[in-house]
Amino acid sequence: MKKMLLLGLVVALAPLGAENIVIRNATIMTVTRGTVKGSVVVKDGKIAEVGEKVLEPQGATIIDASGQYVIPGIIDCHSHIAVDGNVNEGSISVSSMVDIKDVINPEDIAIYRALAGGVTTANILHGSANPIGGRTIVLKMRWGKDAQQMIFQGALPGIKFALGENPKRAGNPQGGRGATGTTVQARYPATRMGVEDVIREAFNQARIYKADWDAYDAKVARGEHPIPPRRDLKLEALKEVLEGKRYVHAHCYREDEILMLLRVADDYGFKIRTLQHVLEGYKVAKEIAAHGAGGSTFADWFNYKMEAVDAIPYNAAIMQKYGVVVSLNSDDAELMRHLNTEAAKAMKYGGVSESEALAMVTLNPAKQLGIDNRVGSIDVGKDADLVIYDKYPLSDYAKVQKVLIDGAVYFDRDKEVSGRPQKEAEKKKLLDKEKQLQQQQRPQTGRGGRIG
Amino acid sequence: MKKLVTALLLFGAFAFAEGPQAVAIRSARIVTVSGPTIAKGTVVLRDGLIEAVGENVQAPADAWVVDGPGLTDPMSTVGIPGLAPASASATIGGRGGRGATTTPASPAGAATAAAPRSMGPEDRPQTTSWVLAADEIQPSDPRIATARGAGFTTTVTFPERGIFGGQGSVIDLGSAEKAGDMVVAPAVGQYIALGRGGFGGFGGGFPSALMGYIAYVRQIYLDAGHYKLLKEAYAKDPRGMARPAYDRALEGVLASERILLPANRVVEMDRMLRFAAELKQPVILYGMKEAYRPEAAPLLKQYGSPVLVSLRWSEPARDADPEQVESMRNLENIDLGPSAPAMLKKAGVPFALYADGLDQARDLQRAVKRAIDAGLTRDDAIRALTLAPAQIYNLADRLGSIEKGKIGNLVVTKGDLFDDNTRIQMIFVDGKQYKPAAETPAGGRGPVTEPGVNQ
Numbered sequence: 001m002k003k004m005l006l007l008g009l010v011v012a013l014a015p016l017g018a019e020n021i022v023i024r025n026a027t028i029m030t031v032t033r034g035t036v037k038g039s040v041v042v043k044d045g046k047i048a049e050v051g052e053k054v055l056e057p058q059g060a061t062i063i064d065a066s067g068q069y070v071i072p073g074i075i076d077c078h079s080h081i082a083v084d085g086n087v088n089e090g091s092i093s094v095s096s097m098v099d100i101k102d103v104i105n106p107e108d109i110a111i112y113r114a115l116a117g118g119v120t121t122a123n124i125l126h127g128s129a130n131p132i133g134g135r136t137i138v139l140k141m142r143w144g145k146d147a148q149q150m151i152f153q154g155a156l157p158g159i160k161f162a163l164g165e166n167p168k169r170a171g172n173p174q175g176g177r178g179a180t181g182t183t184v185q186a187r188y189p190a191t192r193m194g195v196e197d198v199i200r201e202a203f204n205q206a207r208i209y210k211a212d213w214d215a216y217d218a219k220v221a222r223g224e225h226p227i228p229p230r231r232d233l234k235l236e237a238l239k240e241v242l243e244g245k246r247y248v249h250a251h252c253y254r255e256d257e258i259l260m261l262l263r264v265a266d267d268y269g270f271k272i273r274t275l276q277h278v279l280e281g282y283k284v285a286k287e288i289a290a291h292g293a294g295g296s297t298f299a300d301w302f303n304y305k306m307e308a309v310d311a312i313p314y315n316a317a318i319m320q321k322y323g324v325v326v327s328l329n330s331d332d333a334e335l336m337r338h339l340n341t342e343a344a345k346a347m348k349y350g351g352v353s354e355s356e357a358l359a360m361v362t363l364n365p366a367k368q369l370g371i372d373n374r375v376g377s378i379d380v381g382k383d384a385d386l387v388i389y390d391k392y393p394l395s396d397y398a399k400v401q402k403v404l405i406d407g408a409v410y411f412d413r414d415k416e417v418s419g420r421p422q423k424e425a426e427k428k429k430l431l432d433k434e435k436q437l438q439q440q441q442r443p444q445t446g447r448g449g450r451i452g
Numbered sequence: 453m454k455k456l457v458t459a460l461l462l463f464g465a466f467a468f469a470e471g472p473q474a475v476a477i478r479s480a481r482i483v484t485v486s487g488p489t490i491a492k493g494t495v496v497l498r499d500g501l502i503e504a505v506g507e508n509v510q511a512p513a514d515a516w517v518v519d520g521p522g523l524t525d526p527m528s529t530v531g532i533p534g535l536a537p538a539s540a541s542a543t544i545g546g547r548g549g550r551g552a553t554t555t556p557a558s559p560a561g562a563a564t565a566a567a568p569r570s571m572g573p574e575d576r577p578q579t580t581s582w583v584l585a586a587d588e589i590q591p592s593d594p595r596i597a598t599a600r601g602a603g604f605t606t607t608v609t610f611p612e613r614g615i616f617g618g619q620g621s622v623i624d625l626g627s628a629e630k631a632g633d634m635v636v637a638p639a640v641g642q643y644i645a646l647g648r649g650g651f652g653g654f655g656g657g658f659p660s661a662l663m664g665y666i667a668y669v670r671q672i673y674l675d676a677g678h679y680k681l682l683k684e685a686y687a688k689d690p691r692g693m694a695r696p697a698y699d700r701a702l703e704g705v706l707a708s709e710r711i712l713l714p715a716n717r718v719v720e721m722d723r724m725l726r727f728a729a730e731l732k733q734p735v736i737l738y739g740m741k742e743a744y745r746p747e748a749a750p751l752l753k754q755y756g757s758p759v760l761v762s763l764r765w766s767e768p769a770r771d772a773d774p775e776q777v778e779s780m781r782n783l784e785n786i787d788l789g790p791s792a793p794a795m796l797k798k799a800g801v802p803f804a805l806y807a808d809g810l811d812q813a814r815d816l817q818r819a820v821k822r823a824i825d826a827g828l829t830r831d832d833a834i835r836a837l838t839l840a841p842a843q844i845y846n847l848a849d850r851l852g853s854i855e856k857g858k859i860g861n862l863v864v865t866k867g868d869l870f871d872d873n874t875r876i877q878m879i880f881v882d883g884k885q886y887k888p889a890a891e892t893p894a895g896g897r898g899p900v901t902e903p904g905v906n907q
Contacts, residue, residue, distance in 0.1 A: 084719070085647075085662025092571055097671060098663040102727075107719055107781075126663075134663060146722055227681055231674045233667055234572065423780075430783035434768055437786075 020044075020057045021407060023388065026065035031072055031355055031363050031377040040070055042384040045407035050378055063388070068401060071358060071393050072377050073120025073385030074339050075365040077296040078249075078276050078329035081110035081336065082124060082139060082150070090129030093167070093188055093198045096159055097233035098134035100124050104147040110333040111150075115141045115411040117337030118387040118400045121152060123369055125276075126160040128251040131167045131189065131198040133160035135237055136249060138369055140385070141403075143410050155371045158273065159237055161250035163257040164307050167195050196260050203268045206238035213239065247273035247370065249296075253307040255283040262291045274368045276329070278319075279311035285322035294325040294368035299345040316360060317350020327365035344394040357394060383407075474498040475885065476511030477518045477864060483831075485839045486853035497860040500883035505854050518864070518878075570657035573671040577658055581704025583618030585609045586638040589631040595811065600625040601888035602813040603869070605861035605881045606636060606851060608841070610643040610712070615665060616672070616701065617643040619708055622845060624861065626881035636859070640845045641736060642708035644669060666727065673731045676702045710734040715759075716741035718748050725755045736844060738806070741766055741785055743792035749799035758844040759801060761836075762808040763819040765789040790819075793836060794827030804841035805833070813876060813888065821870050830870060 021042040028036045028050060038052035041060070049055060056062075080087045084105040089095040104124075114122065120141055126134030138155035168189050189195050212229045219226045240246035248265070252258050252275050265272050274294040275281060279302065281288055281295045288295060297319070302311030320326045328343055330336035343357040352360075359376075366376025375383050384407035391398040403411035475497045482490040482505060494509040495502065503512075511517050570577035588611065599607060605625055611618035620643055622636040646665040659665045682696035711731075713724040716739040728735035738760040742748060752759055766785035768778065778786075796803045805823070810816050820833050828836075842852025850859050860883035867874035879886045 086660065089659060089661045089664040089667075091658040091660040091664065095658075095664065097573065097667040098659075098661065099667065100663065102666040102723070103661075103663045105719055107717075147719065148722075148726075227685055228678070230678045233671050233674070427780050427783065430780070430787050431777070434778070434783060434786055438768060 019407065020060035021063060021384070021404070021409075022054070022056045022060045023063045023065050023070055023386070026068055026070045026388070028070045028378055029072075029355070029358060029393065030379065031359050032379055034355060040378060040384075040386065042386075042404065042407040045384055047378060047380055047382050047384050047386075049380060063402065065388055065401075067390075069389045069391070069393050069398070070378065071118070071340075071387050071389065072362040072382075073375060073387055073403065073405065074118045074361045075327075075369070075376060076114070076119050076122040076330050076336050076339060076361075077274060077294075077327045077365040077368055078331045079114075079122040079124055079333075079336055080127065080331070081114060081122065081333050082106065082108040086127075087125075088127030088129040089134055090127070091187075093130050094132040094202045094234060095126070095130050095134050096132050096202075096235075096237040098126065099137070100126060100134060101137045101151070101157070104137070104139065104150055106143075106145060106147045106150050110336070111141050112143045112411070113333065114336045115143055115403050116400055116413075116416070118340060118389070118393075118403060119336055120385040120387070120403060120405050121366075121369075121371070121375055122336070123158065123249065123365070125158075125249060128160070128162035128166040131162060131195045132202050132238070133162055135159050135246070138371065140405055141410065142405055152371065154374065155369055156245070156247055158247040158249050158369075159241060161199070161248055161261070161272075163195055163250065163252040163261060164192065164254060165305060166251065167198075168192060192257055192260070195257070196264060199261070199264055200267075202235075202238055203242070203264075203270075206235050206242060207268070209235040210239045210242055241270050242268065244271070249274045249276050251276045253277055253279045254310075255280040258284050259287060262287060262293070265291070273370075274327075277331070279308055279315060281324070282312065282315045282318040283310075285319045285324055288319065289323040294327065294364070295319045296327045296329045296365065296368060298331070299328050299342040300349070313345060313349040316346045317352050320350075320352065320356065320360075325364050325367050326360055327368055328360045329365070340389075340393045340398060341396055344396075347394065354394060474503070474512050474515035475518065475880070475883065476509075476515040477862070478511055480864070482854055483834055484854040485831075485835055486855055489831075495854060495862065497862070497880060497883040501860050502854060502856055502858050504856055570659075572658050573668050573675070575658070576672075576699075576701040577668065578614030579616040579672070579701045579704075580611065580614060580618050581616035581642060581702075581708070582700045583611045583704070584621055584638050585611050585618065586621035586623065586631070586635045589621070589623060589634060591628050591631050591634065596625050596627070597886075597889050599807070599811045600879055600881065600886055601876070602807070602811055602816050603863045603876050603879065603888075604807070604811075605863065605879060608640060608845060612643060612645065615645055615659075615668060616705065617645065618704065619643070620712070622847060622851075624859070624881050626884055627886070636851065637845065637847055639707065639709075640847075641710040641712050642705060643712050644714075646714060669727075670731070672701065672705055673733070675699075676705045680706060710736060712736045712738055712760075714739050718742045718745050718751065721748060721751055725751070725757060728757065729755065736760060738762070740792060740803075741789060743803075744788040744790075744795055745784075748792070749795050749801055752796070752801045753799050756802075759796070759803045760806045760841075760844075761792055761796070761803055763805050763810055763816065763823075764808040765819060765822060788826075790822035791826035793823045793832070797828060797832050802840065802844060803836060804844055805836040806841075817870060817872075817874070821872075824870055830868065833870060 023040045028038065028040060030036060030050065036050060039054045040047060041049040041054050041056065043057060082105050083100060084103040089098040121138060122141065123136060123138050125136045136158040138152040139150045140152050142150050168191055189198050209232060216226055216228055237246060241248055250261055250272050252261065258275060258278065258281065261272060272291060272293040274296050275288060276296050278295045278297050281297060297315050300313035302308050316326045316328060328339060328346065330339060339361045343361045346352050346360055347354065347357045363372060363376035366372040375385050384404055386404045387400055388402040389398040390401050399413065401413045402409055477495045479492055482493045482495060484490065484505065490507055493507040494511060496504040496509060496512060496515060606622060607625055608620050608622050610620035619639040620641050621638045622640055623634040624636055626634060628634045646662060659668050679696065679699060679702045686693055686696055711728065711733045713728060713735055715721040715724045715737040721737060724737055735757050737757060740759050740761040743761060766789045768786060793803065793805065805820065807816055810819055824830060824833050839848060839852035842848040854862065860880055862880040863876055864878045865874050865876050876888045879888065
């Protein structure tokens with residue numbers, strides 16, 4: 001009986017897919033086409049119709065959103081949640097052989113909390129300990145699903161680069177910045193010049209590697225049977241960058257290092273997809289726009305280290321004015337939960353419009369990640385990744401009520417709140433049980449195997 | 453009655469100094485594991501093997517006879533107490549670490565500063581894949597007698613240093629003079645660890661994060677595949693071809709017929725099963741702290757890989773901050789952990805139990821009893837410590853049950869093995885009789901599958 005109940009609970013909690021949903025009477029902030037009052041129809045996980053008058057499919061679940069707001073799911077272009085182990089393979093200067101995809105932790109509670117803050121998609125990055133860091137992956141916050149099911153299928157994978165203080169910091173503790181443990185020998189590079197050298201040298205190697213494989217592929221195409229070259233995971237990722245099959249997301253702060261990286265990329269014939277943080281982007285916005293790189297920055301976080309002293313809260317708006325696709329990111333599990341207010345800051349400081357501000361946490365990061373044909377706005381045909389707020393979303397007072405991903409409800413505030421007493425009771429039961437067990441065991445001595 | 457048995461045992465030990473060729477255990481309840489339990493029968497051991505077993509078997513004239521209704525439950529036990537130890541001195545009967553010392557290595561940052569810093573997979577960091585545990589066994593290791601006293605007649609022991617520690621070996625826990633006499637199978641699988649748990653002193657270097665460990669293992673298998681190609685091509689026609697450089701790390705990997713990977717959480721089971729499938733390596737997962745969760749058994753069943761379940765059940769953190777409330781997941785692990793074997797059994801997942809460093813008889817008995825209390829039948833508990841591991845390592849034709857022709861490994865108890873008051877009376881390893889040593893209050897080797905090993 002107990003098992004049946006438990007099973008029932010699991011079924012009830014699991015988001016239901018393929019269900020048709022109509023969100024009625026809402027204020028719909030589409031991002032691409034302004035604000036619409038009316039309904040959103042969700043069919044087979046996609047947005048089927050948006051408007052004042054819609055055709056409601058028979059048997060659809062109705063969500064009454066009277067007085068409430070609907071926005072596209074928030075997309076965080078820079079996050080480190082849902083990762084098992086250290087986010088930095090900081091032992092070496094080029095760690096492009098490592099992959100976040102291998103260490104996705106779908107049970108990280110930060111995923112659920114991000115959902116509760118309206119985030120439906122996040123770009124999960126390797127840390128910034130190395131000039132060329134590990135491979136990155138885009139996830140949908142499908143809480144309750146396994147690691148593979150979290151992956152945003154069809155999104156191009158990326159790689160993390162990092163410039164400036166973090167990668168050049170000598171004597172990082174083992175495991176990179178932020179890790180505890182013994183400080184290891186200083187690791188090259190120790191200067192910004194060295195950072196550039198490491199990147200150039202890695203791409204010199206990658207070019208040779210690519211040439212070897214191209215020659216091999218040509219021979220195979222001619223019908224020959226040569227022994228293939230050795231696969232090198234480190235250079236394979238860089239070969240993909242050269243071929244445009246992997247996006248570069250580069251952590252940077254200062255104008256000089258930004259220009260350096262753009263020149264290096266031009267020299268080797270690849271593109272920087274996004275400049276991450278890019279706090280001095282406003283100084284070189286024209287050059288960034290000319291390269292075609294996106295800028296993913298903080299709304300107003302500054303002065304927390306030497307290279308962040310020239311940050312200004314107008315950065316996002318200025319870069320945008322010069323034609324850079326700009327997003328606002330969190331880089332932090334807590335900030336991730338209120339990116340809507342980060343967008344609002346761009347309105348306050350930079351004077352961008354409501355839609356433009358909202359785009360900085362929805363459509364623009366979608367563009368930067370190459371997934372804007374799927375997500376980022378409330379348009380017919382896109383994934384039904386939707387957030388329902390009780391109040392105007394670009395406000396501190398707005399609370400997320402429901403979050404849908406692919407048309408399935410993954411977060412429901414009412415259910416969350418009403419479910420708490422039961423969860424607490426279950427936990428108390430186990431805690432009492434544990435206490436009892438410990439009391440029983442207390443007089444025992446000589447637990448041989450435990451000592452060692 | 454009890455006194456009588458004690459007297460017999462003393463006699464037995466004495467008699468063994470002479471070393472009879474045959475032993476007959478009469479009037480015993482015989483748990484054969486492979487077949488039905490014989491309520492009252494006889495087992496005859498000769499020259500280290502089981503010569504006969506059955507209800508109507510006669511004790512041979514030249515056999516030393518163990519008699520009396522007080523002796524019950526002979527049981528051959530294949531256990532694996534040395535599976536994944538955390539300390540450097542973990543190879544049962546083996547030398548710890550690289551040298552011939554058994555001093556456990558201290559945590560990260562210990563004195564092996566001379567080790568060159570690894571700059572990538574090419575440096576083959578923390579790799580001794582060519583090592584066989586069998587080559588490092590020391591018959592004088594006191595832990596052999598301890599494990600035997602707990603009823604283990606056989607163990608699978610692994611060189612546990614580094615990432616690719618080397619291959620495990622199946623050894624019989626007898627008091628052999630030569631280490632080679634103990635070995636049942638010298639190479640049964642490559643032991644891979646994915647964390648720093650237990651091996652310190654590598655002076656930093658690659659890899660340092662879990663994703664680095666995984667990338668390294670992946671690169672090794674890519675390299676091994678390429679190495680094999682080159683070697684085959686060179687063997688076919690060396691003329692005009694550059695000689696492939698000999699690489700012992702890859703030789704060790706290629707020589708391993710299966711790998712062992714750590715997985716405690718369901719997330720780790722999923723990750724490691726996918727990884728092994730990607731590497732195209734038969735795999736045994738070990739740890740299994742969360743195997744009780746409803747999603748675990750179907751996942752494991754889907755891949756069909758056997759698993760080793762640690763008998764070191766999750767416990768409340770010792771000396772924890774009393775203000776710190778345990779997470780729901782930890783509480784569930786503590787509460788439901790021991791129900792994992794029953795759930796795996798029900799789902800049809802091949803599994804064995806392993807001692808994970810619990811080598812005191814009483815601790816082991818208690819740990820197994822918890823699984824039984826959580827739904828595992830006594831027969832299945834015995835199977836999970838005998839025939840099941842023998843099958844997992846493909847040795848069921850010689851170990852794991854009381855059958856004619858198999859190796860003469862038996863445990864003789866008075867009463868049911870898992871009852872609280874039952875004590876092991878004697879143990880036969882390769883047909884030789886041993887008495888359990890008195891339990892020592894302290895011993896063991898500390899926790900083995902560190903919770904941090906794959907996180």
